[in-house]
Amino acid sequence: MPVETKTTCPYCGVGCGVIAAVGEDGAVSVRGDPDHPSNYGRLCSKGSALAETIDLDGRILHPEIAGRQSTWDEALDLVAEKFSAAIAEHGPDSVAFYVSGQLLTEDYYVANKLMKGFVGSANIDTNSRLCMSSSVAGHRRAFGADTVPGTYEDLELADLVVLAGSNLAWCHPVLYQRLAAAKARRPGLKVVVIDPRRTMTADIADLHLAIRPDTDVALFAGLFSHLVKNGAVDQNFIAAHTMGFSEAFAAAVSFPEALERTGLPAMQLREFYRLFTASEKVVTCYSQGVNQSSSGTDKVNAILNCHLATGRIGRPGMGPFSLTGQPNAMGGREVGGLANMLAAHMEIESAEDRDRVQRFWQAPRIAEKPGLKAVDLFCAVAEGRIRALWIMATNPVVSMPDADAVEAAIRACPFVVVSDILRETDTARHADVLLPSRGWGEKDGTVTNSERRVSRQRAFLGAPGEARADWWQLAEVGRRMGFARAFAYDGASGIFAEHAALSAFENGGSRDFDIGTHAGIGPVAYDALSPFQWPQPAGRGEGETRFFANGGFYHPDGRARFVAVMPAAADRTDAAYPFTLNTGRIRDQWHTMTRSGKSARLSTHIAEPFAELHPRDALEIGVVPAGLVEIESPRGSVVVRALVTDRQARGSLFAPMHWNDQFAAKARVDTLVPPLTDRISGQPASKNVAVAARPFKAASYAFAVSRERPEGLEAAYWALAKAEGGWRLELAFDRPEEDWAAWCRRAFAIPDAVEPLGYADRETGEIRLAFFDGPRLLAAFFLAREPVAVARNWAIAQLSAGHANLRRRFALVAGRPGADRPDPGATVCACFGVGVNQIVAAVRGGCHGVEAVGAALKAGTNCGSCRGEIRSIVDRCLAAAAE
Numbered sequence: 102m103p104v105e106t107k108t109t110c111p112y113c114g115v116g117c118g119v120i121a122a123v124g125e126d127g128a129v130s131v132r133g134d135p136d137h138p139s140n141y142g143r144l145c146s147k148g149s150a151l152a153e154t155i156d157l158d159g160r161i162l163h164p165e166i167a168g169r170q171s172t173w174d175e176a177l178d179l180v181a182e183k184f185s186a187a188i189a190e191h192g193p194d195s196v197a198f199y200v201s202g203q204l205l206t207e208d209y210y211v212a213n214k215l216m217k218g219f220v221g222s223a224n225i226d227t228n229s230r231l232c233m234s235s236s237v238a239g240h241r242r243a244f245g246a247d248t249v250p251g252t253y254e255d256l257e258l259a260d261l262v263v264l265a266g267s268n269l270a271w272c273h274p275v276l277y278q279r280l281a282a283a284k285a286r287r288p289g290l291k292v293v294v295i296d297p298r299r300t301m302t303a304d305i306a307d308l309h310l311a312i313r314p315d316t317d318v319a320l321f322a323g324l325f326s327h328l329v330k331n332g333a334v335d336q337n338f339i340a341a342h343t344m345g346f347s348e349a350f351a352a353a354v355s356f357p358e359a360l361e362r363t364g365l366p367a368m369q370l371r372e373f374y375r376l377f378t379a380s381e382k383v384v385t386c387y388s389q390g391v392n393q394s395s396s397g398t399d400k401v402n403a404i405l406n407c408h409l410a411t412g413r414i415g416r417p418g419m420g421p422f423s424l425t426g427q428p429n430a431m432g433g434r435e436v437g438g439l440a441n442m443l444a445a446h447m448e449i450e451s452a453e454d455r456d457r458v459q460r461f462w463q464a465p466r467i468a469e470k471p472g473l474k475a476v477d478l479f480c481a482v483a484e485g486r487i488r489a490l491w492i493m494a495t496n497p498v499v500s501m502p503d504a505d506a507v508e509a510a511i512r513a514c515p516f517v518v519v520s521d522i523l524r525e526t527d528t529a530r531h532a533d534v535l536l537p538s539r540g541w542g543e544k545d546g547t548v549t550n551s552e553r554r555v556s557r558q559r560a561f562l563g564a565p566g567e568a569r570a571d572w573w574q575l576a577e578v579g580r581r582m583g584f585a586r587a588f589a590y591d592g593a594s595g596i597f598a599e600h601a602a603l604s605a606f607e608n609g610g611s612r613d614f615d616i617g618t619h620a621g622i623g624p625v626a627y628d629a630l631s632p633f634q635w636p637q638p639a640g641r642g643e644g645e646t647r648f649f650a651n652g653g654f655y656h657p658d659g660r661a662r663f664v665a666v667m668p669a670a671a672d673r674t675d676a677a678y679p680f681t682l683n684t685g686r687i688r689d690q691w692h693t694m695t696r697s698g699k700s701a702r703l704s705t706h707i708a709e710p711f712a713e714l715h716p717r718d719a720l721e722i723g724v725v726p727a728g729l730v731e732i733e734s735p736r737g738s739v740v741v742r743a744l745v746t747d748r749q750a751r752g753s754l755f756a757p758m759h760w761n762d763q764f765a766a767k768a769r770v771d772t773l774v775p776p777l778t779d780r781i782s783g784q785p786a787s788k789n790v791a792v793a794a795r796p797f798k799a800a801s802y803a804f805a806v807s808r809e810r811p812e813g814l815e816a817a818y819w820a821l822a823k824a825e826g827g828w829r830l831e832l833a834f835d836r837p838e839e840d841w842a843a844w845c846r847r848a849f850a851i852p853d854a855v856e857p858l859g860y861a862d863r864e865t866g867e868i869r870l871a872f873f874d875g876p877r878l879l880a881a882f883f884l885a886r887e888p889v890a891v892a893r894n895w896a897i898a899q900l901s902a903g904h905a906n907l908r909r910r911f912a913l914v915a916g917r918p919g920a921d922r923p924d925p926g927a928t929v930c931a932c933f934g935v936g937v938n939q940i941v942a943a944v945r946g947g948c949h950g951v952e953a954v955g956a957a958l959k960a961g962t963n964c965g966s967c968r969g970e971i972r973s974i975v976d977r978c979l980a981a982a983a984e
């Protein structure tokens with residue numbers, strides 16, 4: 102019988118419950134937990150593929166000092182000694198931690214306690230700075246605390262759901278599915294998507310507002326005046342529970358100004374304002390299109406203003422809803438992991454709060470002022486002001502703006518510690534001390550999702566090698582720095598109990614975050630802890646968990662604040678850099694791909710870094726579909742595949758943030774992004790970057806599949822992805838090679854004894870090479886002067902197919918699927934490996950809807966993440982047939 106463990110997905114902020122089963126043979130499988138109140142059994146493509154990402158390939162299994170294996174004692178002593186020495190010589194602000202919303206709450210709590218209470222500096226910042234800090238700042242300005250008032254259920258209860266700067270379908274897929282299901286049950290539920298791009302999310306929208314980049318403030322400030330002028334505001338709520346209404350109204354913008362700034366058609370803008378005015382039950386969800394902006398905090402407050410003015414907050418089916426990205430973005434906020442926060446939602450600026458936390462921790466000191474925010478922190482590293490830096494569970498060389506400068510800073514820093522699960526990441530390779538962490542499935546703790554629900558992550562696998570929990574590493578260093586008593590933890594439950602106790606300490610309703618019920622929790626109850634939503638003060642069970650329906654804000658007077666927000670100039674382009682680059686995510690990769698990149702299934706959806714651009718822009722600059730495009734900013738340049746599509750507005754490009762030096766030659770998009778931040782939150786403006794774009798001219802292009810991971814690639818362009826049975830590789834060369842077979846031998850580790858089977862056409866310049874070891878294909882290589890047209894999925898399938906007969910081998914060099922093995926086309930449904938050609942065939946065969954395609958091919962019937970794409974394929978086929 103398999104042993105089953107209930108745990109939580111380690112990816113997005115939806116926080117789905119997962120049941121992990123370990124069979125007698127050790128094989129792991131996962132499924133959605135039907136009892137978990139966030140997902141009720143659903144999982145998206147990334148969650149469903151979790152079992153494929155937990156192998157030990159590339160894991161770091163022992164501590165390393167300067168690349169040499171060491172003992173834990175040696176490594177921890179060295180870390181403690183270097184940090185202590187820097188503090189003694191240059192003061193507490195000469196050291197820093199850069200941590201992550203992917204840490205568990207217990208890890209995060211210990212990191213924050215060590216830095217703020219015992220080192221005595223607030224130089225601990227986190228990748229949440231790049232993610233949620235504008236929301237945090239907006240909440241604090243309006244509510245007096247960083248409170249997310251609503252719950253997921255509100256999206257299902259609403260009559261109008263506004264998705265601002267959120268690609269929910271790809272980034273919070275299970276919440277999107279809950280919304281889509283609610284809309285299917287109740288078509289009166291309207292969805293408005295606000296996004297310069299037409300995303301998959303826009304496909305279920307009743308209205309898609311393709312605003313100009315960074316004009317959200319104008320859009321919502323225009324809505325604010327519309328609400329006032331049309332008498333839609335709640336005078337009682339405003340009078341009883343808020344301040345600053347008239348100032349905000351005075352700053353709000355007129356309809357013509359909103360129209361002009363957003364660039365929307367008047368009919369669309371009017372329709373949005375009408376819908377919002379008419380719908381009492383409205384939820385406005387927002388994510389990185391709002392937060393990651395130089396006006397991010399103002400965007401948040403422009404949205405909050407509209408909800409406060411109408412009193413639509415904290416009641417079922419209504420409220421603003423900040424969608425958190427990472428699995429524990431919220432836990433990080435609870436422990437105060439940002440440089441400008443204190444633990445348990447207390448304020449670092451408040452002497453009273455500082456004193457309270459210091460007394461609770463019995464700490465020798467407490468940080469007196471906010472520390473350095475991420476972008477400033479890495480500047481300080483570059484300037485030599487930080488002598489010792491500990492990076493944990495984040496990959497800043499890929500994800501920070503001005504990524505090349507960040508890499509140079511890390512390289513130049515006198516002492517860098519990296520705690521990761523992988524040995525080779527773009528960041529880990531610069532570590533002086535590399536510490537092996539336990540990964541998902543191996544560690545214990547809690548995470549808090551977007552709706553304030555705390556769930557357990559539970560270990561169901563043994564720790565590989567000497568990997569240890571992140572909290573343990575921090576606590577051991579704390580002890581070695583002389584703080585033995587404060588860091589004498591012997592398990593995650595003790596840390597959680599302390600965190601819960603601090604949340605209740607001298608609280609008495611004055612702070613939103615209170616989970617005092619769990620203050621005395623012991624290991625057994627902690628092990629059994631069911632998902633719960635906060636607040637849960639001592640003595641009160643789970644009741645109504647929404648905030649602010651009847652006021653009760655956390656400013657000293659209990660009132661919320663309207664914020665007078667002013668639309669700012671948004672266009673950064675000029676003659677030299679005429680395009681606006683927007684960056685973000687794709688459905689099946691997670692950030693810097695260290696985990697999702699391990700799954701062949703997840704790489705079938707999109708296997709290459711790319712940039713979307715409008716067909717007319719492509720034509721104008723001479724980029725051909727499926728050609729390569731070079732994008733350049735004053736900071737750096739990348740080379741990626743061109744994806745020509747009218748989903749992209751003219752004058753703009755979209756490129757995913759995921760690709761890095763482990764998977765591509767030159768595709769870290771953050772090398773293009775300047776270190777420009779929101780002046781209040783310090784969050785980088787990752788979605789509005791002025792760039793130039795031009796075709797990348799290659800002498801030849803190639804596609805290859807290989808059983809071994811290709812190494813040391815000599816090519817002007819390459820992009821590598823895991824494939825069933827091996828690897829797939831896209832290539833481009835800027836000069837001809839004398840001996841392509843020799844090139845392949847080097848790249849694919851082909852033994853000398855193996856002779857290639859080959860085909861070369863002097864006329865067309867086409868070359869095809871295949872290397873066999875008996876009936877097994879070792880590698881196949883297809884080269885042409887133009888982007889290679891070989892059917893990718895078919896070529897990949899040849900790695901797993903037998904090639905005993907010669908005909909089969911020749912078919913491979915012919916580069917064409919035989920009639921017995923048709924090409925399924927680019928994968929749409931990753932769960933069942935269904936390709937676009939198969940779906941098109943099914944539609945032609947009479948399947949005229951998503952359900953019918955699902956019944957025929959199973960596509961879209963597991964996680965459902967691809968249903969939007971199936972719908973658009975069906976629609977396109979039917980439209981083509983009707984013409």
Ligand SMILES: Nc1nc2c(c(=O)[nH]1)N[C@H]1C(S)=C(S)[C@@H](COP(=O)(O)OP(=O)(O)OC[C@H]3O[C@@H](n4cnc5c(=O)[nH]c(N)nc54)[C@H](O)[C@@H]3O)O[C@H]1N2
Nearest residue numbers: 266267268272314315388389390426427685686688691692
């Ligand atoms: N598949 C997948 N899912 C993920 C992640 C992942 O890596 N992969 N990461 C998780 C994390 S940490 C996060 S933070 C979330 C992010 O989730 P999202 O915020 O939904 O994702 P993004 O793709 O970063 O950006 C959302 C949208 O903002 C739009 N946008 C750009 N500029 C503007 C603007 O000026 N105004 C408006 N209104 N919109 C604009 C972009 O076109 C984009 O479609 O996703 C989480 N979920």
Ligand SMILES: Nc1nc2c(c(=O)[nH]1)N[C@H]1C(S)=C(S)[C@@H](COP(=O)(O)OP(=O)(O)OC[C@H]3O[C@@H](n4cnc5c(=O)[nH]c(N)nc54)[C@H](O)[C@@H]3O)O[C@H]1N2
Nearest residue numbers: 231232494495496500520521538540684692693695758787
């Ligand atoms: N241009 C651009 N840049 C962006 C964004 C964007 O939209 N555009 N989005 C930003 C946002 S919202 C985010 S959240 C960031 C994300 O960016 P990062 O945080 O840099 O990305 P990840 O790949 O999630 O990095 C997590 C690291 O932790 C490691 N890891 C996994 N599990 C564990 C563990 O249990 N312990 C330890 N110690 N390590 C572990 C992984 O191997 C990986 O190296 O990127 C930001 N950067």
Ligand code: SF4
Nearest residue numbers: 110112113117145148
């Ligand atoms: S929606 Fe997908 S990635 Fe997000 S928590 Fe659920 S299963 Fe994980």
Ligand SMILES: [Mo]
Nearest residue numbers: 231232426427
């Ligand atoms: Mo994020």
